[in-house]
Structures are given as structure tokens and as C-alpha cells.
Amino acid sequence: MATMLKVDNINVYYGAIHAVKDVSFHVDEGEVVTLIGANGAGKSTILKTVSGMLRTKTGSIEFVGENISHTEAHKLVYKGLAHVPEGRRIFQQMTVLENLEMGAYIHKNPTKEELEDIFERFPRLKERRSQIAGTLSGGEQQMLAMGRALISHPKLLMLDEPSMGLAPILVEQIFDIIKELHKAGTTILLVEQNAEMALKVADRAYVLETGSVAMSGTGAELATSDAIKKAYLGG
């Protein structure tokens, strides 16, 4: 399978804070790969570096065979990279529809089919299309954030803690959607604190500890590993 994303030996700093240390990993086409780890392990920092919001001091990031470690964030969107950031960051004062239009910004305007596709996946958004996004519930906001990223037909979808702050039933729903997207062939890089759920949907996983990769393997392997069970699965 072709490599979609290849992160090679990156080091990311916030001033003097060394947040990501010598991290390497890769995501193949069609895979769901998850990065798990405790608070402050550096998961979000890695995603922000891939999407061009932060820069690595060393190494390289290759996306579909092209070195993107110096490419501006807004240009990466045109190359097919979509990043749903931590905390959703939907445009609170714009309507649901306008948020989706911003998601399709690189295609000028979303086509009817594109909108219908999103509404089919997230029927709630259709009902709420004219509502101001800031008044949506947390779960609806997460659906909007994912819809906004999917509407640009990304090659790689990066999700930063999509289950954060959601009730268990909504967490299930979000993971069901991730499974469906996986089945449809979407390549996904998933950051999660909910290790149990993440390992279930992921083909492969990397465990981060204080900025470094501590372990990696298939989702099933890690889910049964004793060290992981102890540290993240409460058993």
C-alpha cells in the first residue's frame, strides 16, 4: 500500500519547551492510525505540525510523496490534508451552512451533491443548517467540525480528540462514523485519550509518552498488551 503520510524524526518546541522528541511514524493509504497518550504527551502538537500550524526543527514530513515540512497551512488544505483541531474550533458566529461553505472554501462553493453527502452522514446538521453554530450542542458541534473537514474531500483526515466532552452514546456515534469512513476508504489519523475505543477502530497505533513514541503496533496487539492495559485501559 502506498504511504500517505510519513513523519520522519521531528522535534517540535514551544520556546524552550521540547514538546515532541524524535518522533517518526507513518500512515498508509486507507488506514486508520491512532496516536494515544496521556495529557501533554504531545499528540496535538504533532497534528499541528503536520498541518503546518507549527514547524519542526529537524527531520521531514512527507505527504503523498512530497516534503511538506515548510508548506504553509492553507496550501496544505489544497493538497488534501484536513485537520479537525482540538476543541472543534467551528465558527461560532456563522451558521451551520456557512461553516460547511468554509469547509469547501478550496472548491469555491460546495456543490449540492457535496452538501447532500454531508447531510446524509449527519442528518442533524441538515435540520440545523440555518442555525448559528455556537448554539449547537457539543455533539452537534463535533459533527459540524467533521462535516466541515470532510466536505473538502481530503486524502487524509486528522481528528484531534473527536470524543472529547461527549456523552458515551455520542462517543459511540462518533466512532461509528469513523468506522464508516474507514470502510469507505478514507485515510484517518486519529488522536484520542479514549484509548479503548481508539484501539478498536485503528489498524495501527502509536503510544506517546512525554513527547516520544514509547510503543507501536496493530490496534489489536496494543489493546491486549499488559503495559497498555495498565496505563490506559484501567486494568
Added chain:
Amino acid sequence: MTFLSHLINGISLGSVYAIIALGYTMVYGIAKMLNFAHGDVIMVGAYICFFAVATYGLPPIVGVLLAMVVCTALGMLIERLAYKPLRQAPSLAVLITAIGVSYFLQNGAQLLWSANNKMFPNFLNFGGKTGLSLFDGQLTISWTAIVTVVACVVIMIALTLFTGKTRIGKAMRACSEDKGAAELMGINVNTTISVTFAIGSALAAIAGVLLCSAYPILVPTTGSMPGIKAFTAAVFGGIGSIPGALLGGVLLGVIEIFAKAYISTQLSDAIVFAVLIIVLLVKPTGLLGKQIREKV
């Protein structure tokens, strides 16, 4: 009848403030900075139009368009050279820079065009009349006042449509809310900020010409007081809000003219600012200001 005439003058002056306030409010909305040089861009616009018409004899409309072109370029240049390098800097540094740019423009104008008064020509007389005579001549509304109010209304409608309906306009709103998220949508934030400065500065040129048509003495500091008043109007109406700029501008103009007419010419500015302070005490976000919600 004099009351009506004061009211009309107030609305007309307020419309100029509103057009200037729009520049402040749009730039504040997206760049989160107070562009104190905005008032001086108005002055530059007025000079360009003055020279085009009075010195080179070009038709007034060409003078206005020329002023808009020059101010647009000037606004983008100021943003590129003075503010863009400070995108990550503390807001105090940006504020001081803006004040510096303001003095730079004033002194530059003095050097280029001298500090002597220039009498701005009155373009707007039709058939030798400078206004519309009503009630057997008891009330005259100047063409300048009419054109100013109409221009203000047209600009407001155009901008509302622009930010509400067009792709760039929506991108501007997205950037005002969250630049990082906008960037992740593929929006070029730097370009969008640049476009905002361009629009604000083009409006400043129009405001400059309208202002000097009503108050024709043009000097290098012409833009500074109206600039401060328009900034006040923007805050008064709720900074960041387009309808707020309109409401704030018009109210400020009317209060100023009424204070001048019925209370005291000397005290009028003090009264204007006293009203502002009272409004801000009661409603800190301004009349139509949005309640900024804390992000969770």
C-alpha cells in the same frame, strides 16, 4: 426649522463618521488592532482628490476614483510594512506603531504639500445652486449632505451583502473569529487581512472627499480629529460590528451638531466623549457590540 437643519447636518456629519468608523471596525474585527493611522489615510485621500480636481482640472469623479486607488494602495502598503511584521507582537507594540504611522503620514503630507490651508472645491452645485431649497427657502439641504447620506447608505448595504454573501466576505468573518481554524479551511489569512485594509482605505478616501466637501479647509491634520471621533463612533456602536459603526457614527454626528448648536461650540467635543463614557459604563461592549463569549 433650524432644528431640522441641525438634524440634517448632524446626520450628514455622522454619515462621514460612519464611513470612517467602518474602516476601524473592519480592521479591528480581523486584525484585532486599532489602526490609528486610518484618520490620516482620509487626509491623503482628500489631498489626492484636491490636486486631481483643483490643480489638474480632472472631473471630480475621476478625482474620487484616483483618491480611492491611492488610498487602497497606501492602506495595503502600511499593513504590509508596519503591521504584518508585528502579527505575533503584543498589542501595545502594534498600537504604538499605528500612532507612529499616523505621525509619519501627517509629517509626510506637510513636507509634500506644506502646512498651508487648501480650500477644497465644492463639486456639488447644480445650476449654480449648492443645495435643495425647501419650504420657500426656509430650509436648504446642501447637495453635499444628500450625497453623503446616500453614499453612507449605499456603502452599508454593499458591505453587508459583501460580508454576508460573498466567498471572500465570509472568509473575512471566519478570520475575525478564528484565524487558525480559517487557515485550516485553506483560507489565506494574510491575503484576507490585506483585502480588509484595502476596503477600509478605499472607504477612507470617499470619507475624506465627503468630509472636505462639507468642511473645506484641508491641512495635513485634517484627518486626525474626525479619525478619533470615528474611532469613538465605532466603539460607541460596538467595535467589530458593521451596523454598530453606522449607528455609532450617526448618533455621534447628531450629538456633536446639537451640542454645538444648543449648548456650546467649545464644549461640543467634551459632550460627545461624555456620552461615550456613559454608554460604555452602562454597556461596555457598545450599543450593538457582541458579547464575547469565553472559549471553552
